[in-house]
Amino acid sequence: MTIDGGFKLLDRRVFFKGDLLLKEGEEALRAYLIEQGSAEVFRTVGDKRIVIGKRGKGNVLGEMALIDDSKRIASAVALEKTICVVIARAEFERMIIRTSPLMRGLLRVLVTNVRSLDELVTSVGGLRDGAATPDP
Amino acid sequence: MSTDELRSSGLDRRQFEPGTVILKEGDHGDEAYVIESGRVEVYCSPGGSKVVIGKLGPGSVPGEMAMIDSAPRMATAVAIDKVTARVIPRAVIERELRKSDVFVRAMLVTLVQNVRLLSAQTVGSGAGPAKPWQGPS
Numbered sequence: 678m679t680i681d682g683g684f685k686l687l688d689r690r691v692f693f694k695g696d697l698l699l700k701e702g703e704e705a706l707r708a709y710l711i712e713q714g715s716a717e718v719f720r721t722v723g724d725k726r727i728v729i730g731k732r733g734k735g736n737v738l739g740e741m742a743l744i745d746d747s748k749r750i751a752s753a754v755a756l757e758k759t760i761c762v763v764i765a766r767a768e769f770e771r772m773i774i775r776t777s778p779l780m781r782g783l784l785r786v787l788v789t790n791v792r793s794l795d796e797l798v799t800s801v802g803g804l805r806d807g808a809a810t811p812d813p
Numbered sequence: 814m815s816t817d818e819l820r821s822s823g824l825d826r827r828q829f830e831p832g833t834v835i836l837k838e839g840d841h842g843d844e845a846y847v848i849e850s851g852r853v854e855v856y857c858s859p860g861g862s863k864v865v866i867g868k869l870g871p872g873s874v875p876g877e878m879a880m881i882d883s884a885p886r887m888a889t890a891v892a893i894d895k896v897t898a899r900v901i902p903r904a905v906i907e908r909e910l911r912k913s914d915v916f917v918r919a920m921l922v923t924l925v926q927n928v929r930l931l932s933a934q935t936v937g938s939g940a941g942p943a944k945p946w947q948g949p950s
Contacts, residue, residue: 708920780921786877787877
């Protein structure tokens with residue numbers, strides 16, 4: 678994906694392997710668009726780290742809490758050096774206002790479905806190809 | 814999807830009799846639907862056995878994912894009772910996607926990938942049917 682036109686000011690952030698991009702429970706102040714690298718999304722249940730997803734180039738991270746105005750329900754850790762475009766909350770809100778009602782509706786419906794599925798996948802111990810590992 | 818979100822979209826209404834197949838797993842669909850009344854059962858058929866994923870009611874949008882990533886339908890949806898829905902043609906979604914911010918498009922694509930990945934994990938895990946796919950009422 679090329680990033681042109683959509684952003685007037687491109688604020689980028691670099692994360693190194695093991696850095697946290699999102700933290701479960703924190704207030705959502707920004708979302709990220711991954712330009713390079715990848716991250717693993719997980720929830721912490723007791724002392725177990727339950728992997729519920731992976732994100733790579735062209736994917737967005739941290740959008741759900743901004744769309745439905747809730748707290749982070751998962752953390753994300755960089756699996757390698759990862760470069761992201763930062764979308765601050767105010768910028769995100771301006772972008773959503775410019776978006777058509779139909780597209781806003783689709784975003785909301787998809788977030789609702791992902792949240793329900795996240796719960797379900799967490800309840801069965803995470804992704805099958807990403808076995809639960811002890812939280813360090 | 815709420816009435817507000819559909820207002821001014823000028824989408825056609827369609828009725829489905831009970832038992833009508835609205836979406837078929839594996840098809841390349843050209844429409845999504847916003848349910849206005851009635852209920853729809855959604856199921857997959859991995860290896861020929863029927864696995865019910867959930868039931869959808871008013872406000873749900875069956876068929877939206879194939880409009881965003883053009884992948885085949887991941888599930889079949891059948892009308893349980895008489896269903897009234899607004900039809901969203903692919904051309905409308907594509908036009909709106911083109912007008913949307915790069916970041917909005919990336920969000921839609923990412924969310925669809927997540928739903929597909931997570932659904933594939935839950936089908937056959939013994940976890941369903943449960944909350945997924947209900948959508949906002």
